[in-house]
Amino acid sequence: MQAPDPIETILARLMPPALSQDAQFEIEAMIDELAGPEAENVVGISAGRWLARVVIGGGIAAAVGAMFAISPVFKGSREQQVAVASPVLSNSGLVLVSESDRIESMTDEGWQENPDGSAMRALRLNAVEENNVRDEETGMEVLISEAREEILLMPISAF
Amino acid sequence: MNSPASAWKQWLAENGPRLLLFARGWSNSRHDAEDLVQEAILRMWHHQAEKGGGPPDLPLVFSTIRFCGLNHHRSESRRRKREESVIYLNDFQDVWLDPVLEEDEEAVILREAVQNLSQKLREVVVMKFWGGLTFLQISETLAISPNTAASRYRYALEQLSHELRRVKEDRHASA
Numbered sequence: 001m002q003a004p005d006p007i008e009t010i011l012a013r014l015m016p017p018a019l020s021q022d023a024q025f026e027i028e029a030m031i032d033e034l035a036g037p038e039a040e041n042v043v044g045i046s047a048g049r050w051l052a053r054v055v056i057g058g059g060i061a062a063a064v065g066a067m068f069a070i071s072p073v074f075k076g077s078r079e080q081q082v083a084v085a086s087p088v089l090s091n092s093g094l095v096l097v098s099e100s101d102r103i104e105s106m107t108d109e110g111w112q113e114n115p116d117g118s119a120m121r122a123l124r125l126n127a128v129e130e131n132n133v134r135d136e137e138t139g140m141e142v143l144i145s146e147a148r149e150e151i152l153l154m155p156i157s158a159f
Numbered sequence: 160m161n162s163p164a165s166a167w168k169q170w171l172a173e174n175g176p177r178l179l180l181f182a183r184g185w186s187n188s189r190h191d192a193e194d195l196v197q198e199a200i201l202r203m204w205h206h207q208a209e210k211g212g213g214p215p216d217l218p219l220v221f222s223t224i225r226f227c228g229l230n231h232h233r234s235e236s237r238r239r240k241r242e243e244s245v246i247y248l249n250d251f252q253d254v255w256l257d258p259v260l261e262e263d264e265e266a267v268i269l270r271e272a273v274q275n276l277s278q279k280l281r282e283v284v285v286m287k288f289w290g291g292l293t294f295l296q297i298s299e300t301l302a303i304s305p306n307t308a309a310s311r312y313r314y315a316l317e318q319l320s321h322e323l324r325r326v327k328e329d330r331h332a333s334a
Binding site for chain 2 (some may be wrong): 005006007008010011013014015016017018019020022023024026027028030031032034035
């Protein structure tokens with residue numbers, strides 16, 4: 001290892017002073033302001049609040065479902081699935097008792113660029129569609145569950 | 160796991176003095192240097208938000224302080240031209256570096272010598288010695304080659320050595 005220059009030895013006896021208390025306080029206050037509320041102040045949803053989760057989850061699902069209905073830009077067409085499924089149901093003597101379509105998870109995938117150069121925000125959705133059908137002849141009810149992944153692209157209108 | 164604010168505060172406690180020292184090269188006073196550090200941290204916060212939100216690497220902060228300092232220097236130059244009658248006085252206590260030992264004559268001489276180095280040389284010395292950056296990191300910060308950074312550092316040490324010898328000889332001659 002190279003021996004330090006004698007000047008470096010003397011320089012090592014000089015230390016930069018700390019920030020003044022005022023400056024330290026101001027910068028830390030700025031950091032707090034930038035960071036927003038501390039994570040521990042955010043109340044988590046406990047296991048016992050499952051009802052709230054269902055209601056909130058249903059709300060999100062309904063909102064995203066509404067976006068599917070009005071937005072032409074999502075990949076993976078739900079309408080196509082329904083169009084294919086319905087004739088099968090009608091020809092096989094099965095009656096659709098109930099149906100649900102819920103979002104299990106949603107991940108922000110960030111921005112994506114369209115071929116025309118416009119920016120879109122991508123959301124990756126894991127959804128589960130459940131259909132409860134009854135066989136007319138036997139009276140048996142069957143729950144058909146189908147998980148799927150979709151990418152929702154939303155135009156970005158403001159920066 | 161630490162919150163982002165805690166991580167940044169810890170990072171500030173560790174690196175605040177070296178950032179302040181570097182900012183001194185771009186400021187007229189300690190107070191201005193602290194403002195410069197604060198401005199750089201604000202810019203860094205927004206910059207890091209897209210990269211996970213953690214504290215930034217030191218070379219990037221040095222570079223940002225330099226950028227902010229350049230901007231301030233330009234506006235300050237324009238202001239000075241308008242206010243040519245203003246006289247800037249140095250505060251006696253307003254020093255860039257503190258000697259670790261009391262009555263360390265050599266250290267005090269070098270402190271003055273470091274402050275009087277040219278901007279180009281002083282930046283490299285501060286980043287290398289008190290910032291702990293490698294010549295490669297310094298070269299990236301200043302947009303120069305690593306060889307140039309190393310040359311400036313060696314040249315600065317030679318100048319400091321020469322100044323130390325000169326002052327000591329003068330003092331002995333007058334004693």
